[in-house]
Amino acid sequence: MRRTVVRTLPALLLVAVAAGAPWIAPHAVDAPVTAPYAPPGTDGAPLGGDQLGRDVLSRLLSGGGELIATSVVVTVLVTGLAAVLGTAGALRPALGRIVERTADVLMLLPAVLGILLITLSWPDGxxxxxxxxxxxxxxxxxxxxxxxxxxxxxxxxxxxxxVAGGERLWHLVVREVLPNLRSTLLVLFGLRFVAAVYLVATAGFLQVGPQPPTADWALMIRENAPGILLNPWAVVAPSIAIGLLAMSVNLAAAALAPQTGRKAVAVQ
Structure with missing residues (x-):
């Protein structure tokens, strides 16, 4: 029990910080408080200033909320759709072949190209x-x-x-098969959250997601990359935050899954 708490605590802390950012951020996220790319400790900015002189720490604390929320929504949708389609395909081989061939084709699409194709063709993005x-x-x-x-x-x-009793496909999926895949789905949730963070952060870095002056970790990396030699923390801090978020949620999901579920996924 103690080990599970220790593994889930980092994820809970990151979520709590993102939720409480408006109250704990020392400065407004859009207000210049120092010179552009000022070093850490200047004018009450522990991590220095960004390209417009805004407090890096305040924007760091406020920049994870949308990334976390978007990644959670993506992960829930991906896990739910995969659970239904994968289980239905296992129960109906003809449907399974269609699902697998479609998945094979979509897997050939590079992530960056897929993001650009969909977001740039979407009305208003x-x-x-x-x-x-x-x-x-x-x-x-x-x-x-x-x-x-x-x-x-x-x-x-x-x-x-x-099946012999005439149960419908939906009943077989929801009542007979999915309850036996709880541990697998929980581990899958953690893995897909990591992938969702990567994809959402990539979209932010490409500026097809959040737009300036929004406080967003991926957007902070892109905006402050030209001044990385002047104030490295403007780029390093949000990069570390994205990595910690992905690892902590994946660790929490693995800790909450039964040991047998983790072994089963590893074998697969």
């Missing part, structure tokens, strides 16, 4: 476009894992008995 792009790029990988995990369950006697 924005958060909805980024979520759509991340879901479209994430489902093919997740559905393959779920289908592999669901296949042995679909071949068990109680599922075959339910």
């Amino acid at each position: 924005g958060r909805a476009a980024v979520i759509t792009a991340a879901v479209a790029l994430g489902v093919p990988y997740a559905v393959r894992l779920v289908a592999a995990a669901a296949a042995p369950v679909a071949a068990t006697g109680y599922v075959e008995a339910a």
Whole structure:
């Protein structure tokens, strides 16, 4: 129990900081408080200033909220769609072949190209476009894992008995197979969250997601890259934050999954 708490604590702290940023940030995120790219400690800015002289620490504390929220939405949608499609494909081989061939084609699309194609063709772009792009790029990988995990369950006697009893596909998916894949889906959630953070951050770096002057970690990296030699923390701090977010949530998901579930996923 103590080990689980220790592993989930970093993720909870990051979420708490992102939620409480408006109250704990020392300065307004859009107000210049120092000279552009000022070094740490100047004018009450512990991490210095960014390209417009705004407090890097305040923008760092406030920049994770949208990234976390968007990544959670993407992860829930990807995991849910993959769970349904992968399980249905395992129960209906003809449908499974269609799902797998479609997934194979979508997996050939490079992530950056996929993000640009979807977001730039989306009316007004924005958060909805980024979520759509991340879901479209994430489902093919997740559905393959779920289908592999669901296949042995679909071949068990109680599922075959339910099929013989005339149960509908939806009942088989929701009541017979998915309850036996809880640990696999929980680990998958952690893995897909890491991928979602990467995709959402990539969209922010390409400026097809959040737009200036929004405080966003990926956007901070892009905006402050020209002055990395003047104030490295304007780029290094948000980079570390993105890495810590991805690792902490993945660690928490793995800690909450039963030991047998983790072993099963490792074998697959």
